[in-house]
Amino acid sequence: MKKIPIIRLVDVWKVYKMGDVEVEALRGINLEIYPGEFIAIQGTSGAGKSTTMHIIGCLDVPTKGKVYLDGEDISKLNENELAKIRGKKIGFVFQQFNLVPTLTAIENVALPMVFQKVPNDERLERAKILLEKVGLSKRKKHKPSELSGGELQRVAIARALANDPKLILADEPTGNLDSKTGKKILEIFTKLNEEGKTVVIVTHDKNIASYAKKIIHLKDGKIIRR
Amino acid sequence: MIGEYFSMAIRNLLRRRLRSWLTILGILIGITAIVSLISVSQGMKATITKQFEKLGYDKVIIFPGKGMEDMMAGLTSLSEHDLKLVRTVPGVDLATGLIYKIGKVEYNNDMEYTWVVGIDPESGKKIVEDIQAYEIDKGRDLRKGDKYKTILGYYFGTKDIFDRVIKPKDKIKIEGKEFEVIGLLKKIGNREDDSTIYIPFDIAKELFEEGDKLGAIYVKVKNGFETEKVAEKIKETLRRDRKQEIGEEDFSVQTTREILESFSSILAIIQGVIVGIAAISLLVGGIGIMNTMYTSVLERIREIGVMKAIGAKNLDISLMFLIESGLLGLVGGGFGVVTGVALAKIVEQAVAKSGVLGTEMLKAHFSPYLIISVLAFSFFVGMISGLFPAIKAAKQNPVDALRYE
Ligand SMILES: Nc1ncnc2c1ncn2[C@@H]1O[C@H](COP(=O)(O)OP(=O)(O)OP(=O)(O)O)[C@@H](O)[C@H]1O
Ligand SMILES: [Mg+2]
Numbered sequence: 001m002k003k004i005p006i007i008r009l010v011d012v013w014k015v016y017k018m019g020d021v022e023v024e025a026l027r028g029i030n031l032e033i034y035p036g037e038f039i040a041i042q043g044t045s046g047a048g049k050s051t052t053m054h055i056i057g058c059l060d061v062p063t064k065g066k067v068y069l070d071g072e073d074i075s076k077l078n079e080n081e082l083a084k085i086r087g088k089k090i091g092f093v094f095q096q097f098n099l100v101p102t103l104t105a106i107e108n109v110a111l112p113m114v115f116q117k118v119p120n121d122e123r124l125e126r127a128k129i130l131l132e133k134v135g136l137s138k139r140k141k142h143k144p145s146e147l148s149g150g151e152l153q154r155v156a157i158a159r160a161l162a163n164d165p166k167l168i169l170a171d172e173p174t175g176n177l178d179s180k181t182g183k184k185i186l187e188i189f190t191k192l193n194e195e196g197k198t199v200v201i202v203t204h205d206k207n208i209a210s211y212a213k214k215i216i217h218l219k220d221g222k223i224i225r226r
Numbered sequence: 227m228i229g230e231y232f233s234m235a236i237r238n239l240l241r242r243r244l245r246s247w248l249t250i251l252g253i254l255i256g257i258t259a260i261v262s263l264i265s266v267s268q269g270m271k272a273t274i275t276k277q278f279e280k281l282g283y284d285k286v287i288i289f290p291g292k293g294m295e296d297m298m299a300g301l302t303s304l305s306e307h308d309l310k311l312v313r314t315v316p317g318v319d320l321a322t323g324l325i326y327k328i329g330k331v332e333y334n335n336d337m338e339y340t341w342v343v344g345i346d347p348e349s350g351k352k353i354v355e356d357i358q359a360y361e362i363d364k365g366r367d368l369r370k371g372d373k374y375k376t377i378l379g380y381y382f383g384t385k386d387i388f389d390r391v392i393k394p395k396d397k398i399k400i401e402g403k404e405f406e407v408i409g410l411l412k413k414i415g416n417r418e419d420d421s422t423i424y425i426p427f428d429i430a431k432e433l434f435e436e437g438d439k440l441g442a443i444y445v446k447v448k449n450g451f452e453t454e455k456v457a458e459k460i461k462e463t464l465r466r467d468r469k470q471e472i473g474e475e476d477f478s479v480q481t482t483r484e485i486l487e488s489f490s491s492i493l494a495i496i497q498g499v500i501v502g503i504a505a506i507s508l509l510v511g512g513i514g515i516m517n518t519m520y521t522s523v524l525e526r527i528r529e530i531g532v533m534k535a536i537g538a539k540n541l542d543i544s545l546m547f548l549i550e551s552g553l554l555g556l557v558g559g560g561f562g563v564v565t566g567v568a569l570a571k572i573v574e575q576a577v578a579k580s581g582v583l584g585t586e587m588l589k590a591h592f593s594p595y596l597i598i599s600v601l602a603f604s605f606f607v608g609m610i611s612g613l614f615p616a617i618k619a620a621k622q623n624p625v626d627a628l629r630y631e
């Protein structure tokens with residue numbers, strides 16, 4: 001039986017217009033991500049890694065080309081339909097952690113469930129479980145300003161798991177961490193993948209990429225090697 | 227979910243405490259103005275209406291000249307002849323003439339000038355009691371046949387006017403003549419009425435050498451007659467007697483209802499102006515909210531991007547910002563109601579103390595309806611002011627927002 005890819009990019013182009021100059025961030029990307037995969041997208045700065053990730057994550061639509069999520073073409077969907085898909089099927093982890101500063105750790109983890117209209121009790125219960133999973137049950141009531149970088153990234157990972165998405169996307173998740181802490185974070189991703197989540201990590205660092213089962217090399221908006 | 231947005235909005239407002247308070251202050255000032263001014267003028271209206279109800283809608287007052295101002299200025303075109311004429315008009319139950327004069331009053335080597343009113347104990351007492359709202363406190367009222375007897379306003383029974391308290395049976399001099407005090411009045415509630423002196427009509431006539439001139443004519447309309455119609459008849463009768471055309475009258479005839487209505491319409495105009503001014507200050511407050519919210523949106527672009535990435539729809543984002551701006555308005559409104567009520571109370575006290583209007587004249591009136599609608603309105607002003615910033619927030623492209631430094 002042939003598996004359907006979670007995400008399929010077909011000849012995806014992304015062109016930014018800056019006045020008269022056109023920046024071709026992506027130039028014909030073809031890519032499939034299957035359930036259970038652990039992929040690293042590796043490339044130098046400006047290669048188009050983040051842009052690729054944004055398209056995979058339905059945050060952005062291509063200038064040209066097709067994107068299929070679970071076999072459905074998303075390139076024609078409107079903003080709210082995309083938001084719904086992101087909320088349910090995708091979990092993001094960022095380099096700068098990007099937690100909401102006014103919310104406590106547990107509230108940050110529960111926030112994606114607010115947007116999916118999960119009832120309050122259920123939300124907090126699940127957020128608690130997720131924080132335990134990333135080893136932060138003692139920091140539930142702390143604000144982001146009271147947490148270390150490693151702790152922040154764990155909260156962010158717990159948040160990415162809130163609505164139990166199939167796909168976890170992480171853009172340079174260890175970029176702001178020392179190597180020891182970064183290693184711990186990467187171990188969490190490995191564990192998540194072992195538990196069945198599909199994980200995509202964006203990085204410029206080949207040591208980090210080596211944690212993944214598959215590496216996609218990106219250069220000047222093109223995949224040069226898989 | 228809305229509950230969550232409220233709690234987040236409150237935290238965001240607390241995060242920028244000083245800025246939030248300053249923004250709230252802008253709304254607070256406008257709401258304070260609205261609440262205090264409206265409740266004071268509502269109170270005024272309520273008291274005036276009550277007073278008119280007390281004196282009854284069956285009274286007609288004929289003033290010399292165009293109205294009360296001319297009477298106060300001592301101009302008079304009314305005479306006892308007119309009084310006689312008025313008494314012949316069908317529907318007139320009682321009619322009485324009054325003399326209003328500023329007179330010199332001496333007591334215990336001390337001297338003051340004050341209003342002296344000549345009233346006819348026979349024909350007029352009943353009407354005057356209603357219209358002037360006077361009630362005997364100590365001693366007795368004027369009677370038919372009383373000559374150099376006088377009734378004094380409330381303040382003569384205190385140390386307010388003279389150094390010594392005046393009691394019934396004391397003697398005072400009015401315009402050089404000695405009078406026996408036979409009664410003192412209860413407090414009416416305004417300075418002028420409470421320092422007025424009443425003497426028998428005939429004596430006043432003699433004392434001020436008024437001839438047969440009258441300061442005003444008070445009329446009580448018979449039961450079963452329409453006051454407005456009788457007033458119209460009186461006007462017509464006097465006009466014909468003076469051979470004046472409509473609009474040429476040198477007197478004016480007003481029913482109590484008309485006087486109340488003219489007070490009310492003046493109050494309505496004042497209220498309109500006040501609300502206009504308050505609306506301008508609210509507009510300024512609203513612009514303050516808009517400014518604050520635009521700043522917040524700019525500061526939180528990245529946060530907006532993140533929220534969109536984790537599944538927030540445009541509506542969720544705009545709702546968060548709208549609730550925040552609505553809360554700025556609501557809190558401003560809440561505090562504005564408190565300071566507005568306090569300010570109205572202070573005005574009430576100050577006016578009562580100064581005695582210009584009398585304690586009864588100014589009881590600020592706080593209707594729950596006013597307070598609830600002011601609160602709802604201030605929340606609404608906040609939301610409206612936050613509308614454009616909220617739309618701007620919702621429209622952020624998530625990718626650009628995430629890249630935003
Ligand atoms: N909004 C934009 N407008 C114009 N050009 C853009 C925009 N976003 C990205 N680019 C350009 O697209 C190219 C790819 O950017 P992208 O952020 O995907 O690179 P990256 O591989 O993630 O780099 P880094 O490792 O530095 O994050 C770059 O040349 C960048 O300047
Ligand atoms: Mg990048």
